[in-house]
Amino acid sequence: MSATSMPLPRSARALRLEFKRNAVPYVLPLLAAVFYFDTLRTADGFAPVWTLRASAITDHMLFEFGAFAGGLAAWAGSREGRRKTIDLVASTSRAAWARRSIALTGTLCWLLLAFLAGVAALYIQTAVQATWGGPPLWPVLVGAAGVTVVTVIGFTCGVLFRGRFTAPLVAIGVLVLDQTGLRQALGVRASSGTYALLSPANSPPVVDTGAYYHVAPDLWIVQVMFLGGIAVALFGVLGLAPELRQLASARGLASARAALARSGGWLLRAVAVILVACGVAASWTAFALAGTAKADPVGGWEIPALHAAASDQPVPVTQDCTSSSGFPVCVNPAFSFYLHDLAAALDPVATQIAGLPGAPAGAKEVASVSGGQDVQSGTAANPPVFEFTAEHVGSMLGQFNGIPDPAGWTQGFQQGLLDAFLTGRPPHPGPVPIQLGPAQQAVEDALLTAVGSQPLNPAVNSAGVSAAARRFAALPASARHAWLATHLTALRAGTITLAQLP
Amino acid sequence: MTAANVLKSPAVPAATTRRMPPGIRLAWLHLRSRRVPAAVLALAVCGGVLHVALHWHWAFNSGPYAQQVPMIIEAGAASVIAVTAHSPFGETERVTGRWLPYLRLLAAIGLTGLAILALQLGAAGESLNDGIFALARNVIGFTGLGLACSLVTGGLLAWTLPMGYMVFCQYALLEAWTAPWTWPVRPPADRGAWICASAVFAAGLLLFTIRGPRTRLSDDS
Numbered sequence: 001m002s003a004t005s006m007p008l009p010r011s012a013r014a015l016r017l018e019f020k021r022n023a024v025p026y027v028l029p030l031l032a033a034v035f036y037f038d039t040l041r042t043a044d045g046f047a048p049v050w051t052l053r054a055s056a057i058t059d060h061m062l063f064e065f066g067a068f069a070g071g072l073a074a075w076a077g078s079r080e081g082r083r084k085t086i087d088l089v090a091s092t093s094r095a096a097w098a099r100r101s102i103a104l105t106g107t108l109c110w111l112l113l114a115f116l117a118g119v120a121a122l123y124i125q126t127a128v129q130a131t132w133g134g135p136p137l138w139p140v141l142v143g144a145a146g147v148t149v150v151t152v153i154g155f156t157c158g159v160l161f162r163g164r165f166t167a168p169l170v171a172i173g174v175l176v177l178d179q180t181g182l183r184q185a186l187g188v189r190a191s192s193g194t195y196a197l198l199s200p201a202n203s204p205p206v207v208d209t210g211a212y213y214h215v216a217p218d219l220w221i222v223q224v225m226f227l228g229g230i231a232v233a234l235f236g237v238l239g240l241a242p243e244l245r246q247l248a249s250a251r252g253l254a255s256a257r258a259a260l261a262r263s264g265g266w267l268l269r270a271v272a273v274i275l276v277a278c279g280v281a282a283s284w285t286a287f288a289l290a291g292t293a294k295a296d297p298v299g300g301w302e303i304p305a306l307h308a309a310a311s312d313q314p315v316p317v318t319q320d321c322t323s324s325s326g327f328p329v330c331v332n333p334a335f336s337f338y339l340h341d342l343a344a345a346l347d348p349v350a351t352q353i354a355g356l357p358g359a360p361a362g363a364k365e366v367a368s369v370s371g372g373q374d375v376q377s378g379t380a381a382n383p384p385v386f387e388f389t390a391e392h393v394g395s396m397l398g399q400f401n402g403i404p405d406p407a408g409w410t411q412g413f414q415q416g417l418l419d420a421f422l423t424g425r426p427p428h429p430g431p432v433p434i435q436l437g438p439a440q441q442a443v444e445d446a447l448l449t450a451v452g453s454q455p456l457n458p459a460v461n462s463a464g465v466s467a468a469a470r471r472f473a474a475l476p477a478s479a480r481h482a483w484l485a486t487h488l489t490a491l492r493a494g495t496i497t498l499a500q501l502p
Numbered sequence: 503m504t505a506a507n508v509l510k511s512p513a514v515p516a517a518t519t520r521r522m523p524p525g526i527r528l529a530w531l532h533l534r535s536r537r538v539p540a541a542v543l544a545l546a547v548c549g550g551v552l553h554v555a556l557h558w559h560w561a562f563n564s565g566p567y568a569q570q571v572p573m574i575i576e577a578g579a580a581s582v583i584a585v586t587a588h589s590p591f592g593e594t595e596r597v598t599g600r601w602l603p604y605l606r607l608l609a610a611i612g613l614t615g616l617a618i619l620a621l622q623l624g625a626a627g628e629s630l631n632d633g634i635f636a637l638a639r640n641v642i643g644f645t646g647l648g649l650a651c652s653l654v655t656g657g658l659l660a661w662t663l664p665m666g667y668m669v670f671c672q673y674a675l676l677e678a679w680t681a682p683w684t685w686p687v688r689p690p691a692d693r694g695a696w697i698c699a700s701a702v703f704a705a706g707l708l709l710f711t712i713r714g715p716r717t718r719l720s721d722d723s
Binding site for chain 1: 537540541544547548551555559560561562567570571574575577578581582584585588655657658659661662663665666668669670672673674676677
């Protein structure tokens with residue numbers, strides 16, 4: 001030691017040694033590879049919307065980190081048993097709890113560091129692509145709480161069961177638990193108990209979550225409370241681990257009493273018992289709160305005891321609009337990256353129907369969920385504007401959740417606009433609308449053909465519809481326009497037959 | 503070191519125990535030193551978890567999600583086998599044990615067969631998506647990875663590679679990958695997947711038999 005260096009406190013030195021000899025760094029390359037495929041590539045397939053991308057933290061990152069966190073923590077926890085040094089270290093002046101806390105802290109720090117590095121990679125990738133909003137912190141807190149609780153579970157199992165099979169069994173146990181939670185959370189209904197909401201893993205949220213309304217943090221608070229409570233309780237159990245082991249091997253009441261009398265100081269035992277009690281109370285409270293959750297009108301969950309009315313307010317945003325092609329199109333700034341593609345897709349179809357009664361003068365994106373129901377696209381009156389959502393355009397789903405097929409994506413919007421125009425249907429909450437009538441379908445197919453697009457599902461059309469569509473598409477644009485101007489009301493009412501189409 | 507074992511007197515005096523033939527005794531001592539009896543118990547636990555998961559519908563009944571939980575348990579069984587690779591005697595045993603490669607080979611093959619049997623019994627009477635052939639293929643593939651990993655990490659950490667590969671395969675499953683080297687996500691009749699899984703098992707088993715796991719008498723991590 002040099003003369004100028006400051007000696008570290010004993011616990012800091014022990015922690016530094018723990019950092020150096022911990023097994024987690026050796027597994028980091030494997031964890032990084034799995035993170036790249038499972039989390040980063042999956043998130044890259046989502047639209048660059050912060051809330052949506054952040055869902056990968058709890059749905060994917062926690063799964064892969066859980067496997068290694070549980071196993072490696074069990075490995076660290078079973079170290080003394082594995083090396084057969086229990087009797088040797090039992091004679092040291094430090095309590096077993098303090099000694100184990102250092103091993104646990106070292107393992108947890110490595111895992112949390114890796115977790116936060118992963119979150120940083122995910123958020124940097126999103127920041128480069130996103131056009132609006134900022135990184136949500138609650139999913140990070142839930143993820144960190146998940147990693148912490150899995151680490152503490154693994155470590156406690158390693159301390160209590162020192163066999164060589166503890167690490168892999170803890171790892172698969174954690175993964176099965178994660179998948180079971182996911183299975184339950186996917187099927188959760190307000191009418192059938194909402195305890196499964198405690199599972200951090202869930203399906204990705206609606207694509208425009210957080211873009212129109214604030215996301216209530218109620219569920220995240222409860223999840224952090226539940227996971228944190230388990231971690232605290234198990235940390236207390238670690239403090240009682242010597243007693244528990246001796247009690248397990250003690251035979252008879254006298255032996256049990258003697259085991260309790262031999263072990264540790266009463267103060268440490270009291271602290272451990274208080275921690276266990278506090279942890280159980282926190283988890284139990286979170287469990288009870290989750291049972292009171294109810295679906296909120298904008299597609300999330302609210303817990304009355306935690307809910308703040310401020311989180312129900314709409315997000316004050318000004319839509320991004322373009323009218324470069326003559327047909328004004330507006331979207332939420334979170335989806336600005338689609339704006340020009342969208343305007344280019346809608347403009348040719350809008351030109352075909354311009355000037356007809358009820359023809360939309362523009363297009364505008366609205367919130368996907370209203371009153372707890374999915375909103376379907378349609379033409380709003382006064383002024384007539386085609387309103388669509390990031391989730392539903394005509395019969396298409398998830399149009400704003402990436403563009404896997406550019407041609408199909410364009411045609412989806414064109415078809416949605418024509419669906420709304422030919423049926424005169426206003427935007428409405430409820431299930432996906434029924435298909436068009438035969439004559440409406442034939443006109444729609446003809447107009448799509450006229451703008452150089454293919455109908456999305458020509459195979460399902462009957463031969464009569466296809467023949468009528470070809471006939472109508474062969475007409476000059478002015479003739480089609482004139483016929484539509486005359487017969488549009490009857491066409492919308494469904495009283496025009498295929499034979500009546502010119 | 504603990505003195506507890508020294509202080510305990512044996513339950514039965516050595517002279518009165520029944521003598522086993524040397525070959526069987528050697529095999530039994532080898533299996534005990536690798537904690538194979540406990541591994542058999544752990545495999546039975548895996549089978550039990552699979553049964554409970556299928557019976558109580560912890561997994562989905564169909565679609566890509568249906569393979570997720572069985573795949574986790576298959577990887578878990580393979581990890582248990584890989585962990586039995588660790589020897590407490592290290593280099594000493596390696597230089598004196600002439601039968602060691604054969605014992606390693608037999609133990610690994612036997613445990614793989616037992617794992618398949620345990621998981622099949624766990625799935626008996628329940629609806630296992632993709633059936634027993636996919637289960638057997640996945641177990642032998644994951645086991646091959648685990649045995650190969652033991653050459654690098656030592657036996658006690660050999661569970662990490664099968665576990666990591668399984669987590670990757672969960673992604674490949676949902677993304678509908680079709681490459682044969684992602685054998686756990688392929689249908690049971692996929693020949694390429696069988697070839698890949700068998701090749702990995704054969705390579706892992708061969709290396710493990712010949713070279714044995716990395717030996718560290720006192721693991722330093």
